[in-house]
Amino acid sequence: MLRHSIGSVAAIAGLLAIFALAQAPQPSAPSTPTPPKIKIIFPRGTSLEKVWLEYELSGLTGRRSYGGLTGSKSVRISPFDRDRAHFVATQFFDPYYEIVALRDGQPVNRVKALAWIRGCQIVTFDSVVTTTDIVLPFTCIPQKTVPLVGRIQQVDFIDKPDNLRVAYQSTKFPSFLCEGFCVLEGPPLQIPEVASAKIAADGSFRANVPDFAEDPFFSGDSSAEFQLSLTNSYERVGPVTEDLRSKENGVRIASSYPSEVVFVPFKLGSTIPSSIPAR
Secondary structure: OHHHHHHHHHHHHHHHHHHHHHHOOOOOOOOOOOOOEEEEEOOOOOOHHHEEEEEEEEEOOEEEEEEEEEOOOOOOOOHHHHHHOOEEEOOOOOOEEEEEOEEOOEEOOEEEEEEEEOOEOOEEEEEEOOOOOEEEEOOOOEOOEEEEEEEEOOOOOOOOOOEEEEEEEOOHHHHHHOOOOOEEEOOOOEEEEEEEEEOOOOOEEEEEEEOHHHOOOOOOOOOOEEEEEEOOOOOEEEEOOHHHEOOOOOEEOOOOOOOOEEEEEOOOOOOOOOOOOOO
C-alpha cells in the first residue's frame, strides 16, 4: 500500500513540474522586421497596362534596374517577369505600383524610377529608403504631340493590311537609372509603344508622336529616336531622308516633321540607301 502511495505522489509531482514549466515565460524567437514598401500612385482611372515604368533599387550590396510596366497592352510580360518586378496592385480608383524595398532579400537604401503615361511628360523619382513606407505620386504635366505623316514603300499593304507601332529609345534611360555599373532585369530600357497608326492600302499613315523635344527630361538628347515597325510582321521601317534618320535607322526626335516622310523596310544592322526615289 505504501509503494502505491509513493508512486502516486511522484506522478503528481511530475505533472505539476510539467505544468509549471509550460506556464513559465519562454524565450521568443527574434522577429524579422517588415521591409518598407514603395508605392507609386498614378492618376485616378489610369490603366496600369498603359503605364511605362522602370526603376532601380540600390543598397550596400549593389544596385539593380528592373522593368516594371511596359506601357503597352500589345507587349506581353510573362508572370516570371512580373514576379521579378515585385508586386503590381491594380485598383480602378487609385491605381498604383508597389515595390518591396528588397534586392535579393537584402534591404535597399535608395530607389530611382522613371514613369511615363501617354499624354504626360515623363516623371522621375529619386528617394532615400529608410524603414518606413514611401508614397510617390505621379503628377501629370500634359504633353503635346507632333504629327508624323509618312508613306511606306516596297511593302504590299493591299493584300496584307497592317498597322504601325512607334517605339521610343534613348541611352538617357540607363544613364539615369544606372550610375556606374548595375544589372538590368526585365524588358529593355525602351518605351515599346508611344504611338500607333493604321496603314492605308497605299502605305500612307499618320501617327501623333509625343513631343519629346519639349520634354525637360529628354530635351537635347542626341541619342533619342523613334523606332517604327509593322505590327504583324515586326519588320522595321526607316526614313529615306538622311537628315531625319538616326544611327539605328529610326526617326530623329524633332518638334516638327515634313508634310510627308518616305519610309522603306530594312534589315537590322543594314543601312538605308539615300538614293531610293521618293515616290
